[in-house]
Amino acid sequence: MAKTNIVARTGNEAMAEAMRQINPDVVAAYPITPATEIVQIFAGYVADGLVDTEFVPVESEHSAMSACIGASAAGGRIMTGTSSQGLALMAEMLYIASGLRLPIVMADVNRALSSPINIHCDHSDTMMVKDAGWIQIFSENAQEAYDNMIQAVRIAEEALLPVIVTTDGFIISHCMERIEIIDDKDVKNFVGEKKLGNYLLNVDKPITIGAMDLPDYYFEHKRQHIEAMIESKDIILSVAKEFSGLFGRSYGLFEVYRLEDADCAIVLMGSTVGTAKAVADNLREKGIKAGVLGLRVFRPFPKEEIAQALKNIKAIAVMDRSDSMNAQEGPVCLEVKASLFDDSASPNNVLNYIYGLGGREVRIEDIESVYKGLGEVIKGKSKNKITYLGVRE
Amino acid sequence: MAKEKKKGWKALTKGGVIEGGGTAKEFKTGDWRSERPILLSEKCINCLACWMYCPDSAVIMKDGKVAGFDYDYCKGCGICAHECPVKGKAIKMIPDNHG
Numbered sequence A: 001m002a003k004t005n006i007v008a009r010t011g012n013e014a015m016a017e018a019m020r021q022i023n024p025d026v027v028a029a030y031p032i033t034p035a036t037e038i039v040q041i042f043a044g045y046v047a048d049g050l051v052d053t054e055f056v057p058v059e060s061e062h063s064a065m066s067a068c069i070g071a072s073a074a075g076g077r078i079m080t081g082t083s084s085q086g087l088a089l090m091a092e093m094l095y096i097a098s099g100l101r102l103p104i105v106m107a108d109v110n111r112a113l114s115s116p117i118n119i120h121c122d123h124s125d126t127m128m129v130k131d132a133g134w135i136q137i138f139s140e141n142a143q144e145a146y147d148n149m150i151q152a153v154r155i156a157e158e159a160l161l162p163v164i165v166t167t168d169g170f171i172i173s174h175c176m177e178r179i180e181i182i183d184d185k186d187v188k189n190f191v192g193e194k195k196l197g198n199y200l201l202n203v204d205k206p207i208t209i210g211a212m213d214l215p216d217y218y219f220e221h222k223r224q225h226i227e228a229m230i231e232s233k234d235i236i237l238s239v240a241k242e243f244s245g246l247f248g249r250s251y252g253l254f255e256v257y258r259l260e261d262a263d264c265a266i267v268l269m270g271s272t273v274g275t276a277k278a279v280a281d282n283l284r285e286k287g288i289k290a291g292v293l294g295l296r297v298f299r300p301f302p303k304e305e306i307a308q309a310l311k312n313i314k315a316i317a318v319m320d321r322s323d324s325m326n327a328q329e330g331p332v333c334l335e336v337k338a339s340l341f342d343d344s345a346s347p348n349n350v351l352n353y354i355y356g357l358g359g360r361e362v363r364i365e366d367i368e369s370v371y372k373g374l375g376e377v378i379k380g381k382s383k384n385k386i387t388y389l390g391v392r393e
Numbered sequence B: 001m002a003k004e005k006k007k008g009w010k011a012l013t014k015g016g017v018i019e020g021g022g023t024a025k026e027f028k029t030g031d032w033r034s035e036r037p038i039l040l041s042e043k044c045i046n047c048l049a050c051w052m053y054c055p056d057s058a059v060i061m062k063d064g065k066v067a068g069f070d071y072d073y074c075k076g077c078g079i080c081a082h083e084c085p086v087k088g089k090a091i092k093m094i095p096d097n098h099g
């Protein structure tokens, strides 16, 4: 097993540390409010000569992603970081990065979108770009954020898709935790050198990228992109397997926690997965068969795997830290329900809980109330299909 | 014109990359023309106004004289015919419904 160093780091520091060890060719960023310190810490590494990276301080997040696209198309290994409004401003360029199949890796701290103005955690920003063709990986804590960043480089370059690695704003980004840092040289070996296919700086093989693609080819290129997303599932799993073999921490498309024999389960992602696991432990001591499915990979969505993992659960609650404003349900709930729909034997007792918008605290008691609701469903009582957890009437 | 067989998604380069240099030349920009110019050589005085005005450099010159039009790139705008100073015009625009 590779040597690790135990340190205390915030989520932001952990992600910046991973970026230092990855040592990308270019980082282009613009810290719009509410950005986090990730790129600021990284800029310090650049100034101190700890990395070889060209740091490009641009004039907006839109430009940040544009510069990343140019640098990635040129052939470099490219990273950036953003959050909330900044991610929203990048949205146009996110589609261009993924459509051009550029393996950019981005650290994204989940925070609410204005308006009303708010800088605290929810998943609205990341959910806003869920259809932008980027792989999206969520982290439960700073350790996962660090590990996910390192794996994301390999995933992106093997899938030829850009990857967003998220943490929950403040809860992970600004809180200090004990984490295990891998040795610099082991990270360097793990990420390896970028394998170059077509790239603009290759004077021996000129190419055109970003050409006009009218009705006779656009659809075919989108179909390729869809296939890349489907195939990325196996890449994510094989990179995780190699990572776990070297460094001991296991990852999948999602984490199942006490789910095998569970009657009721909560499906959710991000930092609240940890809270839900703690509540499940408490309930198990009282004889209630509670389980948790903590989603790690939201894009690609692990449809078949989730249907399989939930097939014997009697009542399921999907907790969404954002709402789609569709007068229906949150985005994670819709995806989970769609995953279950194709198999008529799948459970259909699914409740949706919208929680924690704009950084609203989610406490142990809140999660207990979710399991309590599931208990009532199992006893045959009817419950509201959607609950806005903790909202004052 | 024979229809080219277009590649399926599995055969295309990833991300719409076009391999090789100078490929814009292969892009035949004239295929959306609805009219085409025809040269009436007997009326032409070789003033070269059409050659100067053509926005797509589609007027073909041979030995210092106008020899016709390059229909791969001519977009059928009719500027050449409009600018031709000869009474009765040495260029005629005719309907073109090529595929």
Ligand code: SF4
Binding pocket: B036, B037, B053, B054, B055, B056, B057, B058, B059, B069, B073, B074, B075, B076, B077, B078, B079, B080, B081
């Ligand atoms: S019709 Fe227009 S494009 Fe064609 S030759 Fe005349 S001027 Fe040029």
Ligand code: SF4
Binding pocket: B043, B044, B045, B046, B047, B048, B049, B050, B051, B066, B080, B083, B084, B085, B086, B090, B091
């Ligand atoms: S403008 Fe008319 S006359 Fe002059 S060269 Fe062209 S076709 Fe001939």
